[in-house]
Amino acid sequence: MQELQDKKLQPIDLSPLSDAPLVSVLIANYNYARYISETLESVLCQTYPNYEIIVCDDGSTDNSCEVIENYTQKDSRIKLVRKPNGGVATALNAAYRESKGQIICLLDADDVWIDNKLQKTLEVFRSDPQCGFAIHNVIQIDFQGNFIKPTAMFQRLASGWLAPSALVNGGLVDNIPPASALSVRREVADLIFPLNEAFKRNADSLIFRFAPLITAIGAAPEVLSKFRLHGANTTSLVSVTPDFLEKDLVIMERVHQEQKLFVTNVYGAAIAQKLTDLKFSVLVSNSRYLHARLTNKSKIERKEIHQHLVANPRFHTHFNSLPQKWLVQWGEYLPNAFFAAFFNLVYGSSRLKSFARWLFRRNLTASFIRG
Template identity: 55%
Template sequence: MQELQTEKQQPIELPKLPENPLVSILIANYNYAKYIGETLDSVLSQTYPHFEAIICDDGSKDNSCEIVEIYANKDSRIKLVRQPNGGVASALNTAYRNSSGEIICVLDADDIWMPSKLQKVVEAFQSDAKGGFVIDNLINIDGDSKIIKSTPIFSELSSGWKAPFAMENGGFAYNIPPASGLSIRRKVADFIFPMNEAFTRNADSLISYLAPLITKIVAIPEVLTQFRLHGSNLTSSRSYVLKDFERDVSNWERTHQEQKQLLTRVYGKEVAEKLTGLEKSVKYLHFRYVAMRLKRLPRKETKKAHQQLTAHQHFGYSAPERWFLPWAEYLPDVLFAKMFGVVYGANPVKHFLKNLVGDLTNPRYVLR
C-alpha cells in the first residue's frame, strides 16, 4: 500500500535508477499464435539485454502457449504464465505480479518493437529524474507486417508535467500512444496496478490516463514500435460503428472514476475534487455526441450535446471537428448516418477525402 504523497499535486518522487535497470515487459496474449512469435523475435532482438518478458496467456484456445514455450526454453528471459480467460487488465495484472523490473514496458502480443526500443526507453528515464512515464512514436503495419503508412501515427507526442492540463480537461492529456508505446517506472506502476479488471479490453487506457496525473512524461519522438492493424485486432479498427462509440464513451466514464480514485490515494480527497468533469473533455464530448446521433435520440438532447461540443475551447483540433461536426446537427438522422460512414468508415469515398483534406481519423482523438 503506497503512502499518501502530498496534499499538493506534483510529480511523485522516484528513486534513482541503477546503471543497468531490469526492464519487465508485460505481454497479455489471447489467441495470437499467428503473431506472438514475431513479437517475441523483436523482444529478443533488443540491443538492451537486461530484461524479462512475462507473457500471460489469457486462456487461449489456439497454440499460442506452445509457441511461447519454444522461446522460453531457448531463453530464460522469456517467461510464460497461464490463466483462465479474464480479459486484458486481468492478464496484465498477472504479468505484473510476476515481474520484478524497475522499468515496466507494455507490449501487445501482435506488435513489433524496433531493436533499439528498450535502450532508448532506459536512456529516456535516466535523462529525467522526475520522468516516470516514457512514450514513443509508432507506425502502422498490417497483418502481414507490411507498413501501411510511412509516416508516424503522431505528429507530436505529449511531454512534460501534464497533470494541470489534464485536471482542467476532464482528466485527459492528448497525444499519448497505445499500449506498445507505453513504459513506466515501477513506483508509478505500483499506484496503477492492480488495474480494474472490468477493463477486459482497452486496459492500456488506464496507464495512458492515470500516469500523467502523478508523473512527468518523457517523449521519444522517433518510431520505436510497429503497431499492427488487422481483422481480429480488438482495439484498433479502420471503420467505426455505433457500438465503438458507445464502448469508448463508457470507457471514458470508467477511466474518469479510476482517475478520481488514484488522485485520492496519491494526493488526498482535496486534490481529487479538483478534477473537472467529463464535460471538459472534447474527446468525450465528440464521441458522446456522435453516439447520440447514431442512436437517433431526441433532437432536443442532441442539440444540447452539440452546443457543448462546439463551444469547447479545444474543438476543431481533429478533422471531423473541422469538416463535419460543426454543421452535423443540421442533418436529418438518415443523412447524418450516411455522412458518418464517409467520415469514420473505411470506404473509397473516405480514402478520397483523406487525400483531399488530410486524415479524418486523427489518432489523438480516438480512445483505444
C-alpha cells in the same frame, strides 16, 4: 508501495536509474499464436540487452503456450506464466507480480517493436529525472504486417507534467499512443498495480489515465512500434461506428470512475474533487455528438451536446484534420443523410480509402524508415 502524497498535486519522487537498469516487458496473451513469435522476436532483436520478458497466457485455447515455451527454452530472459482466462487486467497483474525491472514496458501480443525501442525509451527516462511515464510514436499495420497508413499515428505526443490540465479536462490527456508504446518507472507502476480485474479489456486505459496524474510524461517522436489492426482486436477498429462510439463512451466512464478512486487514494478527497466530469473533455464531447448524430437523435437532444463541444477551449486544437473539425463544427446544419455520408468519408472504410492504402503498400519500399 510508495507512501501517499501529502495532498499536493506534484510528480512523485523517483530514484536514480542504475547504469544499465533491468527492463521488464509485460505481455498478456490470449489466442495470439499467429502473432506471438513475431512479437517476441522483436524484443529479442533489441539493441538494449538487459531485459526480461514475462508472458502471461490468459487461458489460450490455441497453441500459444507451445509457441511461447519454445522461446523460453531458447532464452532464459523469457518466462511464461499460465492462468485460466480472466481478462487482460488479470493477465497484466500476474505478469507484473513476476517482474523485477526498474522500468516496466507493455507489449501487446500482436504488436511489433522496432529494434531500438528499449534504448530510446531509456534515453527518454534519463532526459528528465521527473519523468516516470515514457511514450513514443507508432505506425499501424494490418494482420499481414502491411502498413495501413504511410505516416505515424500521431502528429504530436503528450509531454511534461500534465496532471493539472488533466484534472480540468475530465481526467484525459490527449495524444497518448496504444499499449505497446507505454513504459513506466517501477515507482509509478507500484502505485497503479494491481489493476482492477473487472477490466477484462482496455486494461491499458487504466495505466495511461493514471500515470499522467502522478508523474511527468516523456515522449520520443520516433516510430518505435508497429500497432496491428485486425478483426480480433478488442479495442481498435479501422472505422468508427455508432456501436463502437457507444461502447467507447461506456469504457471512458468506467475509467473515469477508477481515476476518481485513484486520485482520492493518492492525493486525498480535496484533490479528487478537482477532477471534472467527462463532459469537459473535448474528446468525449465529440464522441457524444457523433453518436447523437449517427443514431438520429432529435435536434433538441443534440443541441446542448453540440454547443458544449464547440465551446470547449480545446476544440480548435483537438482535431488532427480539418475535415474532422468541419464535420462536427458545421455538420449540425446538415440533414442526417448528408451528415452520415460526410461522416463515412472522414471516418469510414470507403473504397477510396481502401484504394489509397493499397496504392501506398504497392509503392512502399521494403526497408522501414523510422520516424
